[in-house]
C-alpha cells in the first residue's frame with residue numbers, strides 16, 4: 286500500500302498538547318509548554334487509514350507525526366535549530382516507510398519553506414501550499430455567493446499578500462474582482478507584487494501597509510504568519526466575508542464575539558475521499574482535513590512521489606494542477622466553519638440581516 290506522512294505541531298499549546306498528552310496539557314501552563322517544547326523529541330501521533338480514491342479505488346495509509354515546537358518557538362529559535370528538529374521529525378516519517386511527507390502549518394513557513402528540509406531528507410516533501418491557495422480562493426468565492434456579493438464588482442483584500450500563499454491567492458483573486466487591496470508590512474515587496482500582477486490583472490490594484498483599508502473590502506482573505514491576531518472588529522465593514530487561512534489564526538476571537546454582522550470562515554478545510562480515520566483529533570469533524578494535508582494525500586493517491594510545493598515562490602500552474610489531481614480523487618471543498626464550529630444556513634441568514642441593520646444604523650449616523 287502506498288504511504289504518506291504529515292507533520293503537525295502544537296498551535297494552541299495547552300489545547301493541542303492535551304490532545305495527545307492530557308496530563309501534561311493539564312499541569313503545564315503555556316509558557317512552560319513553550320519552554321519544554323525545545324527539548325522534546327519528535328512525537329509519533331497516529332496511523333491514518335481508510336483514504337480511498339474515488340477515481341481509481343486505490344487505498345493508501347499514512348501517519349501523523351509531530352514536531353514539538355510551537356509557532357512562537359519556531360519564530361524565536363535560530364532557523365538551523367528549527368530545521369534540525371523538523372528534519373528529525375521527517376526522519377521518523379522515513380523510518381515509518383512514508384513515500385511522501387507533508388509539512389503542516391509553521392513547519393512549512395519557517396526559513397526557505399521546505400527547501401532545506403527536503404534537501405536533507407530522502408523522502409520527497411511538499412508544503413501543501415499550492416492546494417491551500419486553491420481551497421482558500423474557492424472558499425471565498427463560495428462565501429461571496431451565499432452573502433450575495435457579486436464578485437465582478439467586489440472590493441477584496443489579501444492580508445499577508447507578499448507571503449508564499451498570499452501572492453498566488455492575490456493573483457487568482459485579481460481575475461475575479463473589481464478592486465483588490467494588497468496588504469503587507471513592507472512597501473517595497475508590495476510594490477514589486479503589484480507591478481508583477483498589473484501586467485495581466487483586470488482589476489484595480491492598491492497596496493497598503495496598514496489595516497485601515499480593510500474597511501473598504503467586502504471580501505478579505507487573510508494569510509499572514511503572525512503569531513498573534515491581526516484582523517480586529519474595528520477593521521471590518523458590515524456584511525463582509527473574512528476567510529482566515531492562517532494558523533495560528535489572523536482573525537481575533539473578538540470578531541466572533543462582537544461582530545454578528547461579519548461572516549468569518551476558516552480557509553482550507555476539505556472532505557477526504559473514503560472512510561478515513563485519522564485516529565487523532567486535530568480539531569476537525571470526521572472525514573475532513575486541512576488543504577495542506579489534502580495536497581500530501583492527493584499526491585500519494587496519484588503516485589506522485591516527488592518534491593512538489595517547495596519554497597516561497599508558488600506557481601499558478603502547480604495550484605491548478607494539484608486542484609485537478611485532488612478533484613479527480615474526490616477531495617471537495619467542505620462546508621463553512623468558523624472558529625472550530627460549523628456555520629449553518631440560519632447563521633448566514635442572521636449575518637446578512639444584521640449587516641443590513643448595521644448599514645442602516647451607520648447611514649443614519651452620517
Ligand SMILES: NC(=O)c1ccc[n+]([C@@H]2O[C@H](COP(=O)([O-])OP(=O)(O)OC[C@H]3O[C@@H](n4cnc5c(N)ncnc54)[C@H](OP(=O)(O)O)[C@@H]3O)[C@@H](O)[C@H]2O)c1
Pocket residue numbers: 389390391393394398412413414417444445446447448449450451469470471474508509510511512515530531532533552553575576577578597
Ligand atoms: N490552512 C491551511 O491549510 C494552511 C496551510 C499552509 C499554511 N497555512 C498558514 O498560512 C500562513 C502563511 O503561510 P505562508 O507560507 O504564506 O507564510 P510566509 O510566506 O511567511 O508569508 C507570511 C506573510 O505574512 C506577513 N506577516 C508576517 N507577520 C506579520 C505580522 N505580524 N503582521 C502582518 N503581516 C505579517 C509576511 O509579511 P513580511 O513579508 O513583511 O514578512 C508575509 O507577507 C501561516 O499562518 C501558515 O500556518 C495554513
